[in-house]
Amino acid sequence: MASTLLTPGSNAERSRQYNRGLVLGHIRREGEAGRAEIARASGLSTQAVSNIIADLLADGWVVETGRRSGQRGQPAVTYAIRAEAGAALGVEIRPDAVLAAWIDLAGTVLHSARVALTRARPEDVLPVLQGLPGRVAGCSLIGAGVVMPGPVGVTGLSGQASELPGWGGIDAQVALEEALGLPVTVENDANTAAMAERVMGAAQGIDTFACLYFGTGLGLGLVAGGEVFGGAFGNAGEIGHIPVPTPEGPTRLEDVASRMALVRLLAEAGLHPATGDDLAALHAQAPPAYLDWLDRASTALGHAVLLLENLFDPETIILTGALPPPILDDLVARTPLPELSVSNRPDRRHPRLIAGRVGRRAATLGAAALVVNTALSPRLVATA
Amino acid sequence: MASTLLTPGSNAERSRQYNRGLVLGHIRREGEAGRAEIARASGLSTQAVSNIIADLLADGWVVETGRRSGQRGQPAVTYAIRAEAGAALGVEIRPDAVLAAWIDLAGTVLHSARVALTRARPEDVLPVLQGLPGRVAGCSLIGAGVVMPGPVGVTGLSGQASELPGWGGIDAQVALEEALGLPVTVENDANTAAMAERVMGAAQGIDTFACLYFGTGLGLGLVAGGEVFGGAFGNAGEIGHIPVPTPEGPTRLEDVASRMALVRLLAEAGLHPATGDDLAALHAQAPPAYLDWLDRASTALGHAVLLLENLFDPETIILTGALPPPILDDLVARTPLPELSVSNRPDRRHPRLIAGRVGRRAATLGAAALVVNTALSPRLVATA
DNA sequence: GTTGAACCTTCAAGTGAGTTGAGTTAATCG
DNA sequence: CGATTAACTCAACTCACTTGAAGGTTCAAC
Numbered sequence: 001m002a003s004t005l006l007t008p009g010s011n012a013e014r015s016r017q018y019n020r021g022l023v024l025g026h027i028r029r030e031g032e033a034g035r036a037e038i039a040r041a042s043g044l045s046t047q048a049v050s051n052i053i054a055d056l057l058a059d060g061w062v063v064e065t066g067r068r069s070g071q072r073g074q075p076a077v078t079y080a081i082r083a084e085a086g087a088a089l090g091v092e093i094r095p096d097a098v099l100a101a102w103i104d105l106a107g108t109v110l111h112s113a114r115v116a117l118t119r120a121r122p123e124d125v126l127p128v129l130q131g132l133p134g135r136v137a138g139c140s141l142i143g144a145g146v147v148m149p150g151p152v153g154v155t156g157l158s159g160q161a162s163e164l165p166g167w168g169g170i171d172a173q174v175a176l177e178e179a180l181g182l183p184v185t186v187e188n189d190a191n192t193a194a195m196a197e198r199v200m201g202a203a204q205g206i207d208t209f210a211c212l213y214f215g216t217g218l219g220l221g222l223v224a225g226g227e228v229f230g231g232a233f234g235n236a237g238e239i240g241h242i243p244v245p246t247p248e249g250p251t252r253l254e255d256v257a258s259r260m261a262l263v264r265l266l267a268e269a270g271l272h273p274a275t276g277d278d279l280a281a282l283h284a285q286a287p288p289a290y291l292d293w294l295d296r297a298s299t300a301l302g303h304a305v306l307l308l309e310n311l312f313d314p315e316t317i318i319l320t321g322a323l324p325p326p327i328l329d330d331l332v333a334r335t336p337l338p339e340l341s342v343s344n345r346p347d348r349r350h351p352r353l354i355a356g357r358v359g360r361r362a363a364t365l366g367a368a369a370l371v372v373n374t375a376l377s378p379r380l381v382a383t384a
Numbered sequence: 385m386a387s388t389l390l391t392p393g394s395n396a397e398r399s400r401q402y403n404r405g406l407v408l409g410h411i412r413r414e415g416e417a418g419r420a421e422i423a424r425a426s427g428l429s430t431q432a433v434s435n436i437i438a439d440l441l442a443d444g445w446v447v448e449t450g451r452r453s454g455q456r457g458q459p460a461v462t463y464a465i466r467a468e469a470g471a472a473l474g475v476e477i478r479p480d481a482v483l484a485a486w487i488d489l490a491g492t493v494l495h496s497a498r499v500a501l502t503r504a505r506p507e508d509v510l511p512v513l514q515g516l517p518g519r520v521a522g523c524s525l526i527g528a529g530v531v532m533p534g535p536v537g538v539t540g541l542s543g544q545a546s547e548l549p550g551w552g553g554i555d556a557q558v559a560l561e562e563a564l565g566l567p568v569t570v571e572n573d574a575n576t577a578a579m580a581e582r583v584m585g586a587a588q589g590i591d592t593f594a595c596l597y598f599g600t601g602l603g604l605g606l607v608a609g610g611e612v613f614g615g616a617f618g619n620a621g622e623i624g625h626i627p628v629p630t631p632e633g634p635t636r637l638e639d640v641a642s643r644m645a646l647v648r649l650l651a652e653a654g655l656h657p658a659t660g661d662d663l664a665a666l667h668a669q670a671p672p673a674y675l676d677w678l679d680r681a682s683t684a685l686g687h688a689v690l691l692l693e694n695l696f697d698p699e700t701i702i703l704t705g706a707l708p709p710p711i712l713d714d715l716v717a718r719t720p721l722p723e724l725s726v727s728n729r730p731d732r733r734h735p736r737l738i739a740g741r742v743g744r745r746a747a748t749l750g751a752a753a754l755v756v757n758t759a760l761s762p763r764l765v766a767t768a
Numbered sequence: 769g770t771t772g773a774a775c776c777t778t779c780a781a782g783t784g785a786g787t788t789g790a791g792t793t794a795a796t797c798g
Numbered sequence: 799c800g801a802t803t804a805a806c807t808c809a810a811c812t813c814a815c816t817t818g819a820a821g822g823t824t825c826a827a828c
Contacts, residue, residue, distance in 0.1 A: 009426040019393045073825075345617075
């Protein structure tokens with residue numbers, strides 16, 4: 001509900017908040033850290049860091065974890081994030097269900113839930129959301145992230161077409177904040193999945209990366225400098241729609257590299273996997289239809305990798321989403337990495353393409369991860 | 385020379401500097417602005433803004449431009465950026481020459497120069513640079529931007545291959561700062577060209593856009609939230625290397641959409657334009673070879689537009705660089721804009737594709753514009 | 769084993785910048 | 799012309815960071 005200024009000015013209060021985020025962010029990155037070390041890293045005085053740490057201790061955000069000896073001089077007292085200090089709620093609204101997950105500051109999943117829907121209009125969804133915040137005891141909820149299909153963005157859904165009926169005319173963010181009673185961030189599935197990988201998955205410690213997300217189709221989440229990049233209107237990352245060359249002529253990427261494409265190819269071969277386990281079994285059984293898909297999909301993904309590396313120059317690219325891990329691994333192994341790329345360097349810290357570790361629920365968990373990431377990063381925010 | 389912290393903490397001094405940038409940025413965006421108005425926009429108190437404006441007046445950064453009447457209440461005193469308050473130097477280092485341009489805070493070109501080189505090793509270039517800062521009297525230089533070919537970025541050129549011989553082993557940024565005696569920002573040509581369009585060209589007032597730059601090949605400059613986006617290693621924007629479909633099969637974009645490609649096609653038709661004016665005349669003469677190139681290039685650019693819109697969702701895309709304006713206009717007019725794009729919306733504020741207005745010297749001027757943009761934007765910077 | 773350098777931490781005073789609230793000035797509106 | 803509205807200023811206040819001196823611990827060298 002906070003009226004957010006685009007670029008708020010800085011005053012004492014906002015400085016403090018920013019520096020708290022800076023300290024928390026450093027501790028999270030390092031796992032644990034001493035005060036003098038944080039002071040050196042941030043350019044703040046040790047005294048300032050001491051005061052902030054004292055605050056954070058009093059508020060329960062960090063805990064003392066011991067002393068770091070071995071060096072000359074007095075050993076530093078180290079601190080770590082207290083995972084239970086706060087929890088975040090992630091909500092995914094689908095046409096047929098609402099998925100929810102609660103995570104703590106360390107990214108541990110505390111609880112999750114699924115509520116089936118017959119319709120997903122606001123009047124069907126909002127009452128379901130009202131019951132969610134009370135579900136976890138002990139941890140105080142600091143915010144919620146919400147994943148919705150359709151173009152979302154800086155202006156919310158208002159005035160834009162959405163794939164969810166009935167949400168077109170209302171400001172989704174405001175309605176959701178009211179229903180949940182929490183600060184809400186709305187994002188698309190690929191972006192939240194990327195954040196899930198950053199907070200609790202394969203992208204920990206990586207600030208700039210791209211995430212290819214297998215949902216209904218294929219989405220792209222971009223993280224730059226530790227923050228989601230959504231484009232000018234929040235609709236960046238529609239990579240599924242771009243054409244890729246195939247032997248039969250150009251098609252859209254997600255017509256080849258997606259769960260839908262896999263299911264279609266399997267169906268043409270008379271296979272009808274019903275569950276996720278059925279899909280996971282494909283890796284071991286390796287039926288021709290699967291190998292065929294793998295071939296087409298990985299070739300197409302190679303094209304996507306080429307695009308992303310040349311346009312975005314990420315530290316790494318991550319495959320994640322609603323495909324079983326062995327299949328993601330197969331894709332990573334098979335995808336040809338282009339020789340001609342600015343990313344093809346010998347001094348890389350990370351492989352160019354890796355499989356995500358968050359799994360099927362990446363989008364829902366990522367919605368919550370978005371909130372955690374915000375809480376543990378410095379940012380100037382007006383609190384009017 | 386300043387040891388730059390990645391994320392510096394905020395203290396009173398840095399807050400002030402940040403808020404000064406905020407105030408200057410607001411005044412630049414609006415052209416002129418009153419104090420109360422700035423206070424509302426920034427969330428600062430009117431008193432704080434008053435104090436900052438008093439400082440800026442004393443230092444000569446802003447000037448009073450009158451009073452805004454017509455409203456009820458006491459009319460606001462308005463202020464505007466004083467263009468002569470500072471100047472920025474832009475330097476472009478090419479294998480055969482050093483280009484330089486001086487601009488003031490309003491983006492007006494004060495002076496420009498060209499020094500021919502036979503070689504462009506550091507020992508050839510650095511002495512030339514030493515003479516540049518003294519060239520403009522009156523305005524104090526606040527910094528320099530430098531454009532160099534080859535992969536540049538967060539680590540400078542050190543340890544990476546460069547297209548300029550002899551620069552591989554040294555830290556370019558440090559060497560350049562020493563030679564120029566100014567704070568230096570190193571960027572690639574496409575990114576500086578984008579900044580030129582933002583500060584003094586077709587992208588004024590646009591915060592998130594993509595810029596296709598016709599240099600030797602075809603480069604991409606990305607500006608997000610008013611800042612250049614360079615990728616994790618400073619090598620984002622290599623759009624020239626990506627494959628595009630053509631009737632004869634896929635080729636690299638810059639093999640079709642570039643000045644080089646135009647010159648080659650003209651040569652095959654027996655035409656050998658020697659000067660920029662010869663090229664500009666093509667628009668009027670419209671020889672078949674030119675029309676052929678136009679056809680191929682604009683089709684390929686249509687593909688690039690599709691990619692950029694779907695991956696980055698920019699407010700607009702700008703064509704700029706070393707092609708005469710009428711040719712850029714021809715390209716803009718001919719380039720097919722894909723129907724299937726998140727950018728194909730009715731409520732757009734800007735056309736999807738526009739021609740740049742900075743012209744041939746976009747990269748050099750943009751290097752200077754980069755400095756101006758930094759000076760007039762809020763940023764937390766440690767000044768150790 | 770003693771000495772001393774290196775290092776972390778705290779105390780207390782000081783500083784800079786933004787905030788607050790009352791008061792002043794100058795327009796427009798009825 | 800007075801009421802209202804809005805921009806601006808003054809002076810006291812508060813907050814958060816900095817500075818510099820002092821106190822503790824640890825390791826390493828003699």
